Amino acid sequence: MPGRQQPAGGQGGHGRTDHGQHGHAGHSHGVSAHADRRWLSLALALICAFIVVETAIAVLAGSLALLSDAAHMLTDAVSIVLALVAMRLSARPARGGYTFGLKRAEILSAHANGLTLVLAALWLGYEAVRRLLDPPEVTGWMVVTTALVGIVVNLLATWCLSRANRSSLNVEGAYQHILNDLFAFIGTAVAGLVVVVTGYVRADAIATLLVVALMLKAGYGLLRESGRIFLEAAPVGLDPDAVGDDLAAADAVTEVHDLHIWTITSGEPALSAHVLVEPGGDCHRVRLNLHRLLADRYGLTHTTLQIDHAGRLPSGAHALTTVGAGPAHCDSPHGPFHHDGPHPH
Template structure:
């Protein structure tokens, strides 16, 4: 057996999306982006004409959809860029940086919406309910079409799924704007506009806060969401011929690409190859972690596979 000085890397190296699926996802995202961006501009214009804060706040929420769709397209494009000697993991982290900036911007936008809604509660301005209703209905149709376009790819692609969930959230904003416009039209209750806009603002805060936390967790190299590191340690330690596990690290380069490194303390006459195979199999089947680097040790000393097999 050839020399392998203590580093044993067991993982597939091809992380890029399949060509056909990649093109299909790119087409879905492009169509949804064009539709959403067009009606975001329509809502901004309609909100300014009708003096409706509900429309403007829903346009702000739709802006988060545009950002999410653009981010997903950006990530798909970067996924095909090869790694370099200086950037050995490629350019996946650009997606996370963009998500972090997107979330921070959304929180600032929401603060403005809530402040404006508070000021309008005391002195509700006159709102043109007819214009507000027409634009809100058009926005709802746009969101329904975007959701339909994205639905086909959201099962297998995390980026598309995230964009799909953004669009579903915006559906609620459009429904809220329609309700507010109907109240203004048929009851003259102008206060409905700032109340609905505040509710939409709270909806934006929730999605933006989740996005901020998830992107920050990746940037700080925290364990991926849903991964119990203690359970991973227990699984590795329970393998035959493994005495202890230390220096265990689980993180992600980007969403859906977890990585793991660990030192395994094994018995002096252990079958090192079998330990590596079993460890990789358990990590893949139980936790979906396929990018794994394991370092074997005997009595606290780094070892080579041939040294363990022929001890």
């Protein structure tokens, strides 16, 4: 996560780069990392055992729906393995050039899970269309029996993952894999019943297409959320303009710029900003007030604020909009600025 350099202080001892509370007490969400690993490992064991059985039956029954479920369950198993590895990596302490540690390994895992869902959906969609045009024979009773067992297995696996911390995008990625597979088995069971009762073998391919739609939806959601974190967008539901305006409206604050809000990893939002205080204002008091505002109103506890006294500018002028007025607080300002009064965003 480049670009997170601590800005230097200003003149006269007023420049301060202060950090908020970094304990992240609100990030545990009541579920320990050890418990997460235990629940994921149990779900992995259930899925791996069933994959072997389902693949053999899919080949014997000639069912694409069952084979698609087996392939999807294989991606489920891979997604859980990735999640477990990512948990191990993210738990390592920060060292060397990795000043945030490997916390984003979990986001990489979620991104990979989203990508595998999309790729698997595209392949299954192609196979389903091909079988709609030239449907093979399908042994309906085998499909129904296996699908019913699969529903039970996936219900158990889904329950296991629901016990883990789903506010983690990493765990949510694995959960979405399992949940979509549960829907796939339900569709497969219905398709098998249709084949047994009516002999309409295309029902198998139609069920596969329904599963494909669910996989694409879940995969896109994971790619979108992980992509936002990689691009360091503000967390969903948190408006940086509103945050900046609230900071600028605080007592003794004249301007806020270089405001950035991003997510380090799931459940760990962070903020940094350069705040200018009116000449003669108490920088330390302003800093404490702003930290309290950010924590109470927005739940932001990992904050870095540089507090400086503003230069004496002409009436109505502002540090980033007036050339040659007062000391240069930022040689190369970046991001929007906010001040105490009407201003564009």
